[in-house]
Amino acid sequence: MIYYLCFVIFLIGLYGVCCKKNIVKIILGLWIMEYSVNLFLILLGYRKNGIAPILREGDNIVEFAQKAVDPLPQAMVLTSIVIGLGVLALMVTVAIRLYQRYGTFDITEMRKLKG
Amino acid sequence: MNILPLFIGIPFGVAFFIPMVSRKVKWVPDVLGNITTFTLLLLSLMTLNQEFVYHIGGWKAPIGIVFVLDGLSCLLLIIINLIGFMATLFSIDYIEKRYTSKLRYYSLFLLMIGGMNGTVLSGDLFNLFVFMEIASIASYALVGFGCEARELEASFKYLVMGNVASLFVLYGVALLYGKTGSLNIADVARIIREIPYDNLIGFASVLLIGGYMVKAALVPFHAWLPDAHPSAPAPISAMLSGVVIKALGIYVITRLIFNLFGFNSITSNLLIYIGIISMISGVCLAILQSDFKRLLAYHSISQMGYVVVGLGLGNGLGILGGIFHLFNHSLFKSLLFLDSGAIEYETGTRDLNKMGLLYKKMPVTSFSTLIGSLSISGIPPLNGFWSKLIIILAAIKAGRPIVALWAVIGSILTLSSFTKVCRYALYGKGEKFDEEKFKNYKEVGNLMIVPLIVLSILCIFTGLLLIGGENGILGPVVDVINGGVLQYINKVLEI
Numbered sequence: 001m002i003y004y005l006c007f008v009i010f011l012i013g014l015y016g017v018c019c020k021k022n023i024v025k026i027i028l029g030l031w032i033m034e035y036s037v038n039l040f041l042i043l044l045g046y047r048k049n050g051i052a053p054i055l056r057e058g059d060n061i062v063e064f065a066q067k068a069v070d071p072l073p074q075a076m077v078l079t080s081i082v083i084g085l086g087v088l089a090l091m092v093t094v095a096i097r098l099y100q101r102y103g104t105f106d107i108t109e110m111r112k113l114k115g
Numbered sequence: 116m117n118i119l120p121l122f123i124g125i126p127f128g129v130a131f132f133i134p135m136v137s138r139k140v141k142w143v144p145d146v147l148g149n150i151t152t153f154t155l156l157l158l159s160l161m162t163l164n165q166e167f168v169y170h171i172g173g174w175k176a177p178i179g180i181v182f183v184l185d186g187l188s189c190l191l192l193i194i195i196n197l198i199g200f201m202a203t204l205f206s207i208d209y210i211e212k213r214y215t216s217k218l219r220y221y222s223l224f225l226l227m228i229g230g231m232n233g234t235v236l237s238g239d240l241f242n243l244f245v246f247m248e249i250a251s252i253a254s255y256a257l258v259g260f261g262c263e264a265r266e267l268e269a270s271f272k273y274l275v276m277g278n279v280a281s282l283f284v285l286y287g288v289a290l291l292y293g294k295t296g297s298l299n300i301a302d303v304a305r306i307i308r309e310i311p312y313d314n315l316i317g318f319a320s321v322l323l324i325g326g327y328m329v330k331a332a333l334v335p336f337h338a339w340l341p342d343a344h345p346s347a348p349a350p351i352s353a354m355l356s357g358v359v360i361k362a363l364g365i366y367v368i369t370r371l372i373f374n375l376f377g378f379n380s381i382t383s384n385l386l387i388y389i390g391i392i393s394m395i396s397g398v399c400l401a402i403l404q405s406d407f408k409r410l411l412a413y414h415s416i417s418q419m420g421y422v423v424v425g426l427g428l429g430n431g432l433g434i435l436g437g438i439f440h441l442f443n444h445s446l447f448k449s450l451l452f453l454d455s456g457a458i459e460y461e462t463g464t465r466d467l468n469k470m471g472l473l474y475k476k477m478p479v480t481s482f483s484t485l486i487g488s489l490s491i492s493g494i495p496p497l498n499g500f501w502s503k504l505i506i507i508l509a510a511i512k513a514g515r516p517i518v519a520l521w522a523v524i525g526s527i528l529t530l531s532s533f534t535k536v537c538r539y540a541l542y543g544k545g546e547k548f549d550e551e552k553f554k555n556y557k558e559v560g561n562l563m564i565v566p567l568i569v570l571s572i573l574c575i576f577t578g579l580l581l582i583g584g585e586n587g588i589l590g591p592v593v594d595v596i597n598g599g600v601l602q603y604i605n606k607v608l609e610i
Contacts (some may be wrong), residue, residue, distance in 0.1 A: 010282075010517055027179075044292065073292070086252055087252060094267055094274060
């Protein structure tokens, strides 16, 4: 059920990217999509009443394996957040430069490329 | 000694090293950039006819990350590093005159090369995504490198579409991980054959293949390409059209379809139909253009259609044709983009109507443009002819004469649009031909001519690679694709 909600957030972001005309809103839409994917990844590894996946001396391995959350999605989410930050920084830079050139954030008024 | 990590280590290392040392000394970025790409080219030639799996940190396959070198990766590595070297050689003079910041340019360029090398070597789904993002971010920045209104607009369009595609891919990877509990391509392929079929796997495959099709600019997803490729500096256009859409798009689609999800009649029809639509609509839009680089960009879409049709036919001959056309396209399309850069460098325009009689003033550039044009339109004995011929023969052999007919029509339309280039720019006059400016034109410098000559010679002689057919020089590549899923699993997991 909660996975479907994640996908709904993803689609909300996609709607923002496709239908909005303001550059800042498009960037926000992409950001919502990014976060929904990150949330989905974290939920994949989540386990109710789980413990941190750190094995200490004296722990029972079988019990540990039953209880611990999956650490791999967490590593993936960290990587994906860093990548997302890079893309966001670049997008905002391009948006600022576009504003300097055109004096507007409206993409329907940026039509120098055609054909 | 194992050289696979060097393909990623060297470009990334130098990319971070260049901005550190070269703030004061002007020639350092040029020299370092060229030495790096040349070293990478030599290294990639050393991987010929080798096959092995490299385990990062010594962890075995399903747990650790692996780099897989096989025929397909080897071919892509050679393409990437060959075109990369030619483009850096061309950049020395070109970037000096038209742009300002060389150190940032080379830094981003090497990041892009490193990202693509990683993409073609990686045997791990998430690692593939990370390298793809590195290469994509560098190329977004390079498309907007001039910081003029048009370039920024193209860059933003590319950014948005590319990022949506990346998120689709990440969602697909997450779904596959949730279903199988593994990220290694071979291991995922093994597990989805053992568990019963689930709609989630189908959904994940749609997300992954759709996402990578945006990167490959096949027709329903092509809108960013005709803006992004002409806006970039010419060596970057050559890289984007010649390499990036193949390494990030076609290569990964091939790997996923043939080595992960398995090839069947549905994917075959999907590839063939998308290929035909790309082939015809790309070339029809190209005929209308009068901007030289924009015309070339539309032809990239069309030629990618041929590659995908060849792969989709699924018999050995079709795959051979598709892969060979991929190789040839990277040669002649980067040659044509570098030519357009040389012409723009000298004349200051990309509009075909304003050019004329260039063969008198720029003989080498004109001749190499002619070779590239004839090659892309499929005139014997240049390389484009052989690969198109094989694709058409394969279509007839597979019992699909309609596909062969469309391929022939596409080829004729390509020839007609390149007749326009030759007539307006090289051997005739455009409508707004300017006599005054024409007197000052001269041939571009030696450093820019060398890549043009090398690529022209390669265009003439690479038809020889076809000797032996499916068992010849390109045999290992066809074998990887044709061998299907089980062969790949056995090789990577060493069962």
